[in-house]
Amino acid sequence: MDGARPAGGRILSNTVFSQWDSVRKYGGVVPEVAARAHVEKIDQVVERALDEAGIGVDALDGVAATAGPGLIGGVIVGVSFAKALALGAGKPFMALNHLEGHALTPRLVSDVAFPYLLLLVSGGHCQTLLVEGVGQYRRLGTTIDDAIGEAFDKTAKLMELGQPGGPAIEALAAKGDPRAVPLPVPFKGRPGLDFSFSGLKTAVRRAVQGDDGHRPEDIAASFQRVAFESLVDRTRRAAEALEAPLSALVVAGGVAANQALSQRLMTLGEDLGLPVVVPPAPLCTDNGAMMAWAGVERLRAGLVGSAARDGDGADDLSFAPRPRWPLDPDAPKSTGAGAAKA
Numbered sequence: 632m633d634g635a636r637p638a639g640g641r642i643l644s645n646t647v648f649s650q651w652d653s654v655r656k657y658g659g660v661v662p663e664v665a666a667r668a669h670v671e672k673i674d675q676v677v678e679r680a681l682d683e684a685g686i687g688v689d690a691l692d693g694v695a696a697t698a699g700p701g702l703i704g705g706v707i708v709g710v711s712f713a714k715a716l717a718l719g720a721g722k723p724f725m726a727l728n729h730l731e732g733h734a735l736t737p738r739l740v741s742d743v744a745f746p747y748l749l750l751l752v753s754g755g756h757c758q759t760l761l762v763e764g765v766g767q768y769r770r771l772g773t774t775i776d777d778a779i780g781e782a783f784d785k786t787a788k789l790m791e792l793g794q795p796g797g798p799a800i801e802a803l804a805a806k807g808d809p810r811a812v813p814l815p816v817p818f819k820g821r822p823g824l825d826f827s828f829s830g831l832k833t834a835v836r837r838a839v840q841g842d843d844g845h846r847p848e849d850i851a852a853s854f855q856r857v858a859f860e861s862l863v864d865r866t867r868r869a870a871e872a873l874e875a876p877l878s879a880l881v882v883a884g885g886v887a888a889n890q891a892l893s894q895r896l897m898t899l900g901e902d903l904g905l906p907v908v909v910p911p912a913p914l915c916t917d918n919g920a921m922m923a924w925a926g927v928e929r930l931r932a933g934l935v936g937s938a939a940r941d942g943d944g945a946d947d948l949s950f951a952p953r954p955r956w957p958l959d960p961d962a963p964k965s966t967g968a969g970a971a972k973a
Contacts, residue, residue: 666704
């Protein structure tokens with residue numbers, strides 16, 4: 632199926648249970664609270680999804696679930712429920728990498744052919760990848776310390792804007808001067824394709840806690856500008872480093888919902904001569920439809936069964952959830968800031 636243009640999909644249901652209201656008082660997600668919420672709500676969410684779709688379990692072609700990476704408590708709940716549902720209904724079970732859901736979402740909503748360059752930007756990841764086909768991902772660059780979404784959340788926390796931090800920073804930044812606060816552009820012009828945001832977070836903390844009298848809206852606008860300038864610089868370098876022709880520049884992950892980032896990447900796409908594909912905001916943040924679509928892609932490509940991923944048993948009922956699961960397991964570890972990241 633490599634290089635083929637998919638017929639796309641039609642979303643029959645995309646049910647989401649949000650726990651932000653219950654964890655807001657903690658300033659962010661609490662793993663134990665999140666896992667308990669999964670246990671309490673998963674059967675209701677699945678039942679509502681089937682009701683909204685107007686189908687029963689018998690009409691399903693398979694059952695897919697996120698099996699990692701992520702907070703392991705909630706992942707275990709989801710995988711266990713999906714395994715039981717698949718076993719009881721006699722349907723194939725697919726343990727999916729959460730990042731694969733983001734990587735393939737653009738093909739759900741747009742006519743995107745392989746290969747394409749993916750910028751994956753979320754609370755837990757910041758990577759550029761060459762997507763050559765379903766199950767074929769080559770990592771080009773990754774963060775050596777913090778993810779871009781984590782930097783947004785920490786900045787919002789420093790500024791006491793509440794959570795989730797991304798939308799709060801974006802809204803405040805729209806009222807500020809993006810050049811009022813001198814902040815460093817992480818890794819701009821540096822050789823290589825990796826990212827880094829820990830130094831930027833430190834600079835923001837100094838601006839917030841310093842005596843220069845910077846307005847909060849100017850700090851937010853300046854932070855967002857330099858963070859996105861870094862993303863654009865590293866993505867440009869990744870595109871220029873590839874010799875094979877690309878069909879598109881694709882952006883996915885929760886941070887992709889930011890309109891200012893979309894505008895910057897549209898300009899980059901024009902410079903590179905590439906169409907830019909950004910899924911609708913509800914499909915950028917974590918959602919069930921993107922994982923269902925990844926399951927559809929694997930079914931269409933015949934990548935189902937215990938040998939679907941080089942014999943690692945990823946689609947077998949014995950598969951164990953993984954808190955860490957690189958999309959490109961053959962990529963070299965990126966070392967920096969005293970840590971090694973897969």
